[in-house]
Amino acid sequence: MKAYMPLASMSGTDDIRDAFMCLLCSPDLRTLLITGPPGTGKSAAARSIAGFAPDKKIIEIPQNVTREQLFGSVDIEEAIKTGRKVTADSVLGRADGNILIADNANLLPADVFQPLLNAVSDGIVKAEIGGVSVDSACDSVLICTMDPEEGGLSPHMLDRFDMCIVTSSPEDEGIRKEIIRNNLEYERDPSGFMAAYSAIEAEIRNRISDASVLTVVVDDGYLDLISQICGEMFVEGHRGDIAVLNAACALSALHGRKRAGMDELKEAVRLCLSHRRREPPQMPPESPPEQEKQEEQQEEKDEPEQESEPPDSGSENQERQQEDLDDSDTEDNGEGSSEEKVFAVGEEFDVRDFIPPESRFSRSRKTGKRDLSESHDNTGRTVGDRIPAGKVTDVALAASIRAAAPYQMSREHGNLAVVLKKDDLREKIRVKMKGTRLLFVVDGSGSVGAHERMVSVKGAILSMLNDAYRRRDEVGMAVFRNQGAELVLPMTRSVLTAYKSLKELPTGGRTPLLSGLVLGYEVLKREADAGCEPVMVVLTDGRGNVGLEGGKPSPEEIEKTAEVLRDSGIRIIVIDTEVGLIRFGKALLLSRMIGAEYLLLEDLNAETISETIRSAMSWFE
C-alpha cells in the first residue's frame, strides 16, 4: 500500500474525518470537495482516507485524463486477438467499489469533470464511446480538491458535491510547529509515523462498519427543520436538503444513535451547506461567513492606497446635488477642473461575466477556460478524436489503432500485429486557448474625475483585471483625456504591470472620446489580425466633446468612427460611468451607435441581485 500521512496527525481536520466516515458508511453520500488556499494540506488530507478503508484502492485522476480513458474504449489487445470490441480498463471501471481522487478539480476540462460527477453521484457509468457502449456500476466515492484562487466552480457544479470543507492555515504558533514536526517526521520514516496512528484508524474503521445508517429513524419534524434551515440559507434546489438529511443520519449512526440527533444535524449543516448557501435576495448583501470576512479584511488591509471608502448615502446625496449644479453651470457637461489628478483604486468586487458567452466552450468559463475553442491548425491540446471528414492531416495514431484493432483477424499482416487501412484513420480534436485580448479604454476626463467617480471606476477595472487574471487573458489599457488618447499599457499577461498602470492612471480635462475609440480600434485590430479574440471595454459617461482634430466633434467623424467600429468584428462593451440624478444617457446612445453591449458600472458587481438570478437561470437552461 502506498504511504500516506494519517489524518489524525493533521490538526483541525475533525470535519474532514467526519466527512470521510460519512462517505464510507452512507450509500447516499458520495462526493466531497476540499477547498482552500495552497499549502493547507488539501491533497494530503484527501489521500489519508486510505487509512479509513485499506481494502479500497485509491484511484488518482490526473489533469490530462481523456474522456475515453475515463469511460473506457476499445481494448486493442483483446480486439486484435479475438476481433471483439471489449471495453478496456477505464478509470471509472476501476473506481467501482473504490475511491477516486482528483486534485485541482476546478482545472479539469468540463467534458471530463461533469460526466465524472454524474457517474459517481448516480452510481452508474453510461456512455457511447469509440464504438462501444459502456453501462456498468460505479459504486464509488469521489474526493476533489481545489484552490478557489485559480478559478471557482459554478454554483451548479458546487451543488453536485454532497459535502464541502474549507481548509485554512492556523495562526497558532504551537499548531504550526506541530505541523512542521509531523511533516518532517513523516518524511523521515513514513511507515513508523503511520504505525503510530494505526490504533486510531482501526477504531474509526470499526465505527464505520458498525454504523447502521439505513435504520436511523427520522421524525417528520426533523425533516421540517431541515427544510427550514435550507430556506433560511437560501439554498437552491433540493440537493442540499437531501445531503443534510443523509449526512445527519450517517453521523447519528456513527455515534451509535437509533434516531437522528440535533448535534448531528448541526454538523451536517456545516458539512453540506457551506458551499450551497446564498445571499438573500431583495436585500443588500449580508455579511459573508466568518472566515471569508476575515480574508476580506485582510485583503483590504493589504490593498495599497485604499484611502477612499465608498461614500455613504448621505454624502452621496450631497454629491448628486453638486453634480446637478455642475451640469447646469457648464455647457461642458460637468467637465470638472482640467487639473490633473490621480485617484485611488476603489474597492474590488467579484465581477459577473461581463463578456457574454458566445460559443459552447464558454460554458466552462468558471474554470478559467473561457476561451478554449477548437483549433484547426494542429496545435493545442488533444481532447479526443473523430472520423475525419476529408483528408487527414492530424492523425490520432492511438485512436486509429483502436479503430483498426477489431478487424485485424481478417487482414493480411506481414510482420505487423496491426495493419491500418484508410477507413481506420482518426484525426485529433484539439482545443486551444483562443486568447482574449482585453483592452480597457478609460475615460479620464474631468467629468469622470468629479465626485471621486474615478475611484469606483478604478475599482471596477481592478475587479475586471482580477477576473482577467483568472482566465489568463491578456490585458491592455488606454486612456483618453484632454486633447487625445494614449496607450498607457500595451497588451501584457502581467497583471501586476496592469495594476501599476491603473494606480497611476491620471484624470482631468476634456473628453476626446472619439480618439479613445480610434486608438482602441487600432490596437485591437492588430490583435484580431494575429488570431486572437479582441474585446474593448470602454468605461465612459459618453459625453465626448473633443473631435479627432481637436475642436468639437463633427457629425461626420462620429458617424464614420461608429461605422468602422460596427464593422470591425471587435466586441465592444460600454460601461456607463455616469452618476447623478439627471443623467444624459449618452453612453447608452454611444453603445447603440457603435454596436456595443451596454452595462451600468454597478451591474458589473456579481453580487447585485439581478445578476445572481440571471446567472442562476443560465445554468438551468
Add this chain to the structure above:
Amino acid sequence: MKRVCYPFTAIVGQEEMKDALILNTINPAIGGVLIRGEKGTAKSTAVRALADLLPSRDVIEGCACGCAWGNKDAACPECQERIASGTAARTSVPMSVVELPLSSTEDRVAGTLDIEHAITTGKKKFEPGILAKANGNILYVDEVNLLDDHIVDLLLDAAAMGVNYIEREGVSYYHPSKFILIGTMNPEEGDLRPQLLDRFGLMVDIRGEQDEKKRSEIIRRRLAFERDPDAFIREYEGSNAELREKIVAARSAVKDIIPDDRTMDMAVKISLHLGVDGHRSDLTLVKTACAYAAMNGRDKTRPEDVAAVSRLVLPHRMRKNPFQDSSLDAGGLDQWIKDTLAEL
C-alpha cells in the same frame, strides 16, 4: 564524446543562485529553485555545471524512469516486478539535466501509448515522457512563465505527489517522478500563477554582475574555457572536488539533523510576521535551514539558519493577490529578524 561542461566553482558571483542550487542538492525535498532575472546571467551554465559536479546515483538497471535503487515502495510497476522476481540489478548513472522545452506536448511530457510497440506486437506499452526522464534528476524549465497552462498543471501534479499518473490512450500507468525543479523567468514577460510560484521551494532574483572587475573576470574565464576547455576544467578540478565532497557529506548529515524548537519557533514567527499563507513556507524554511546547517558542517540547527535562508524561501510567497508586487522589505525584515533572534 563527453560534452564538456563549465566548472561550477569557476562561475563568478551569483552567490545566492549558487547557494539555492546547492541547498537543493543537499535536500531535494526543498522543492527546487525559481530564478528570476535577465538573460545571460549564467543560469543554465550554473544548472548544468551543478549536475556535472554531483556524484552518480544508484538506480535500477534498465528502468526507463530511473527508479532509485533501494526504495521498493517508490518504484515503478516494472521495477516492482523486477525486485519481486529478483532480477533487479544496480547500476550507477550520472545526474542529468532534463529540459522541458516550451513547445512540449502533453504526450511528450507525461508519456503515452508506445505506438510502434502497439503496431508491431499488438500489445499496449507505456512510452515514458519527460517526467519519467526527470525522475531523480534536475528538471529545467527555461521561461517557465511562458509554459502552456495545461503543461503547468501536469508539472504541478507531479511535483506535488512525486508520482506521475497517466490515464491516456488506453494506458493506465504510474511511475515515480521526483525531480529538482529549476525554472527561470523574466518577470516582464508575464506572471507565474501563484499556485506554481508557491511550489518552488526557493527563489532568487539575479542580475548581471555590476562590479567592473568581476565582469572582466567573467569574460577572462569564459575565454580561457573556450580556448582550452580541458586545461580550464583541470584548473578547477580541485575546487570542484572539494565542493562535491562537502555536498556529499552534507547530504548524509542532513538526514540526522532534527531541528530544535527555537529553529521552528523562528520559522513560524517569520511566516506569521509576513502573513504568508499555508504551511509550505514554514516547512521549506525549516528544511532549508537544516540543509544550510549541514552545508556549514553542523549537526544542529540554529534560529540564525532560518534567518539566513529566509531571503531564499520567502520573497515569492509574499503576495496575497496577483496585484501585489512580491517583494520583501529587506531592511525592515532584517531589523525584525535581529529583534526576534534576540528574543529567542
